[in-house]
Amino acid sequence: MREEYRFLPEVTVGRAGNGCAPEQVFSAPEKPDTSHIDQSVELAGVPLKNPVVVASGTFGFGREYGQFFELSELGAICCKGLTLHPREGNPSPRIAETPMGMLNSVGLQNPGVDAFIADELPFLRQYDVRVIANISGSTPEEYGVMCEKLSAAGVDMIEVNISCPNVKAGGLAYGTRPELAAEVAEVAKSHATVPVMVKLSPNVTDITEIAKAVADAGADALSLINTLRGMRIDVNTRRPILKMNTGGLSGPAVLPVAVRMVWEAANAVSLPILGMGGVSTGEDAAQLMLAGASAVAVGTALFADPCTPLKVRDGLAEIAAKQGLNTVRELTGGLRPW
Amino acid sequence: MPIQQICTVVEMTRLDASTWWMVLEVGKLVFEHGLMGGQFLHIKCGDGQLLRRPISVARTQWDEPEDTAALIFEVRGEGTRWLSQRKVGDKLDVLGPLGNGFDVSQGGRYLLVGGGIGVPPLMEYAESPKWSKVAVLGFRTKAKAFPNLVSRFQEHCEQTYLCTDDGTLGRRGFVDGQVRKIFEKESNFTAILVCGPKPMLKSVAKVAAEFGVPCQVSMEERMACGVGACLGCAIRMKDGTMRHVCKDGPVFHAEEVDWDA
Numbered sequence: 001m002r003e004e005y006r007f008l009p010e011v012t013v014g015r016a017g018n019g020c021a022p023e024q025v026f027s028a029p030e031k032p033d034t035s036h037i038d039q040s041v042e043l044a045g046v047p048l049k050n051p052v053v054v055a056s057g058t059f060g061f062g063r064e065y066g067q068f069f070e071l072s073e074l075g076a077i078c079c080k081g082l083t084l085h086p087r088e089g090n091p092s093p094r095i096a097e098t099p100m101g102m103l104n105s106v107g108l109q110n111p112g113v114d115a116f117i118a119d120e121l122p123f124l125r126q127y128d129v130r131v132i133a134n135i136s137g138s139t140p141e142e143y144g145v146m147c148e149k150l151s152a153a154g155v156d157m158i159e160v161n162i163s164c165p166n167v168k169a170g171g172l173a174y175g176t177r178p179e180l181a182a183e184v185a186e187v188a189k190s191h192a193t194v195p196v197m198v199k200l201s202p203n204v205t206d207i208t209e210i211a212k213a214v215a216d217a218g219a220d221a222l223s224l225i226n227t228l229r230g231m232r233i234d235v236n237t238r239r240p241i242l243k244m245n246t247g248g249l250s251g252p253a254v255l256p257v258a259v260r261m262v263w264e265a266a267n268a269v270s271l272p273i274l275g276m277g278g279v280s281t282g283e284d285a286a287q288l289m290l291a292g293a294s295a296v297a298v299g300t301a302l303f304a305d306p307c308t309p310l311k312v313r314d315g316l317a318e319i320a321a322k323q324g325l326n327t328v329r330e331l332t333g334g335l336r337p338w
Numbered sequence: 339m340p341i342q343q344i345c346t347v348v349e350m351t352r353l354d355a356s357t358w359w360m361v362l363e364v365g366k367l368v369f370e371h372g373l374m375g376g377q378f379l380h381i382k383c384g385d386g387q388l389l390r391r392p393i394s395v396a397r398t399q400w401d402e403p404e405d406t407a408a409l410i411f412e413v414r415g416e417g418t419r420w421l422s423q424r425k426v427g428d429k430l431d432v433l434g435p436l437g438n439g440f441d442v443s444q445g446g447r448y449l450l451v452g453g454g455i456g457v458p459p460l461m462e463y464a465e466s467p468k469w470s471k472v473a474v475l476g477f478r479t480k481a482k483a484f485p486n487l488v489s490r491f492q493e494h495c496e497q498t499y500l501c502t503d504d505g506t507l508g509r510r511g512f513v514d515g516q517v518r519k520i521f522e523k524e525s526n527f528t529a530i531l532v533c534g535p536k537p538m539l540k541s542v543a544k545v546a547a548e549f550g551v552p553c554q555v556s557m558e559e560r561m562a563c564g565v566g567a568c569l570g571c572a573i574r575m576k577d578g579t580m581r582h583v584c585k586d587g588p589v590f591h592a593e594e595v596d597w598d599a
Contacts (some may be wrong), residue, residue: 057569059567060566063566064565064566065565067565068340068342080569089580090572091572091574091599092559092572092573093559094570094571094572095568095570097388097389102389102562104562104568106569106570109572241560252388300388300562302563302567303388303389303390303562303563303564304389305342305431306342306433306565
């Protein structure tokens with residue numbers, strides 16, 4: 001039934017000179033042997049078969065992209081953000097494309113934590129892949145209740161979203177104030193029996209402040225970055241494209257911000273980091289790992305190419321092979337500072 | 339089930355300043371994956387655009403060595419501009435089949451109603467010999483009513499009514515007025531299938547509801563993933579739930595849509 005995953009044939013068509021010349025097809029350079037590379041990593045004590053995770057909110061609960069490749073090829077799946085009760089999300093338009101990026105204002109549309117446990121988790125459990133549940137609450141208590149339910153249901157890890165820019169209550173407020181972030185992390189930690197990873201917002205002056213507060217509160221790992229708040233305006237109608245006016249920016253445009261913030265956070269705390277933001281190639285992922293990430297998440301790039309996570313995984317292994325490493329985890333924190 | 343594949347452009351015809359007819363070789367997408375008119379292909383438009391562009395399929399054909407799909411699209415931005423610059427022989431990275439298309443499983447007799455660039459996705463339904471049909475096609479002006487497109491409807495439908503906003507071709511006015519005139523005479527249709535801009539869908543759906551004719555509408559919304567993962571292209575239904583144009587649509591039963599959202 002399932003289409004076996006394979007790369008599309010390499011079709012690199014370049015036109016020589018002024019564009020009027022006949023087409024010339026350039027072949028791709030030879031790829032190094034990666035069969036000896038150990039791709040496994042560990043994130044907050046959870047072993048992943050490779051460092052490539054898919055980012056929450058870009059992968060649903062795996063059903064859609066599972067049509068394009070085997071979910072067990074992934075290191076882990078961060079599920080669509082859950083709330084205690086179902087949410088319908090924001091009105092459309094929810095999407096605006098931007099230079100090498102996009103804004104979204106989906107607003108945490110989800111079926112609620114109970115429906116996830118009943119309908120989606122069993123589907124994901126058919127595959128040999130780590131499942132990370134992502135949760136958002138409007139009070140610390142809600143985070144606690146969800147952590148209990150999800151721990152009991154047997155997810156591998158919980159990613160605590162304190163940084164959604166698209167909801168009014170909670171969301172970003174928790175992610176921009178260290179004392180609130182710490183409170184949520186503490187409550188989550190005390191109600192969860194699986195590792196707790198806290199997802200940080202880049203919409204702050206100093207990411208290390210929040211990272212330290214969350215680390216001191218007992219979090220097992222950090223994930224960053226969530227989307228950057230942005231806006232796009234249709235100059236003809238003079239209206240914002242998004243019905244909610246502003247939204248979260250993601251895609252290749254945000255990669256340098258992600259690399260910088262992962263590097264800052266890694267220098268400030270000793271927690272393992274799931275790095276994300278604009279990853280679409282192995283090289284992008286390697287940058288985040290060198291900056292200090294133990295694993296990386298692919299998000300928006302999926303929309304351009306559903307097989308991006310596998311290309312990132314293979315690209316990372318190739319970089320490791322070229323650099324004479326035996327494992328990809330040796331890249332983590334391998335930055336050579338000036 | 340959708341797949342990703344490289345497709346070759348085999349025909350590229352400019353219909354007017356901003357509209358193109360493009361035929362792609364699509365592997366076995368028609369024969370094995372059931373691609374049909376009214377569904378869409380999600381096409382990568384070069385390296386300069388991050389997101390793919392959803393393009394409706396006008397008609398499909400089983401063929402050798404590969405099946406083909408014909409698309410009619412308008413240049414609306416950078417992505418579709420890039421697409422319009424493709425030449426025969428160029429390769430495109432395509433996801434499909436995506437979306438549901440119209441439900442014509444009951445057979446019978448259909449009223450096809452298209453407006454502007456919403457006309458092409460009805461083409462396959464007009465050409466099929468499996469059911470009888472009447473068409474109402476609306477355009478801004480005569481120059482936008484491409485003869486090659488209109489003639490396909492005229493050839494295969496019992497009757498094809500034309501309307502233009504400025505009266506340069508057929509009846510002056512919008513398609514909902516024509517639909518009302520038809521229904522006043524007879525409303526013996528299995529369903530009315532509508533594709534076009536949202537205000538048109540809404541007004542035609544209203545007329546259909548008045549006469550008790552089941553109405554299917556093809557909706558549009560800004561889209562990212564195209565497969566149902568990102569939840570970007572949401573539309574609100576009457577019952578308050580959100581559905582997604584890419585996965586649950588683009589065709590919806592008109593009575594389920596919250597037209598006031």
